[in-house]
Ligand SMILES: [Zn+2]
């Protein structure tokens with residue numbers, strides 16, 4: 001499902017296209033794709049809020065696939081038949097200041113799956129052997145797909161929010177990422193407060209163990225230690241900061257956000273921290289997949305065939321589903 005030109009998702013921007021099966025170069029593997037999650041970032045790409053360096057491109061960065069072939073030479077531990085996941089971070093340079101500090105998520109030379117490189121809305125794709133993540137055998141294909149972005153970045157958000165076991169956590173917006181993050185937080189015995197307009201998402205949050213649900217205009221019964229915003233709306237930042245205790249943290253899990261309105265310094269005075277979350281490292285991926293298999297995390301998924309990717313994007317856009325849309329391919 002190839003993407004040629006940005007525009008409203010209603011215009012069904014992706015078209016089913018026959019492309020040759022790509023040849024893996026040295027260090028790459030060819031994957032037969034089994035399933036691919038549909039991320040909000042794909043919607044931002046299709047609608048032009050973020051722009052790939054060149055078009056056309058095949059979106060999709062939560063791809064679960066089986067290694068069919070390994071490129072020439074050494075460089076990969078993977079072998080045919082291995083099941084792996086390909087996240088947003090397709091590759092990083094390994095030599096810049098950020099890569100050397102363990103922050104390959106911030107590598108200026110990073111390439112992103114389904115953005116710089118063709119992604120997983122396809123029957124076949126390439127991946128870097130050293131960046132593809134082996135998937136624990138207990139996790140089925142369709143359950144694994146949402147973990148690869150929604151899950152991993154949600155996990156990084158909880159870590160960057162400095163969430164400690166037993167703390168009170170606020171989740172603002174309750175889509176694909178938050179429904180996985182809540183399961184980690186509950187595993188850590190945190191009390192979780194969920195802010196969402198959608199009655200359907202409130203029920204979903206309650207079923208997953210939320211202690212309280214409401215709207216972002218509502219004041220919860222206690223101040224939050226940490227919060228994560230998942231919705232790309234800058235207006236949520238001051239509203240959420242107002243619910244956080246001194247020395248608490250607000251992390252923003254969004255690749256794109258509307259402008260943050262001018263706000264009173266009082267909202268962050270008291271040593272509150274406001275930070276963004278960008279991308280993920282392989283280490284986040286490995287840790288999170290292990291944790292997801294242990295807990296175990298259950299992804300709520302709605303299945304679509306590959307050629308219904310446009311419909312899946314629309315359903316994501318209009319929050320018509322709980323959890324994540326997943327294309328079943330292989
Ligand atoms: Zn994503």
Ligand SMILES: [Zn+2]
Pocket residue numbers: 092093094095096097098099100104107108109110
């Ligand atoms: Zn780098």
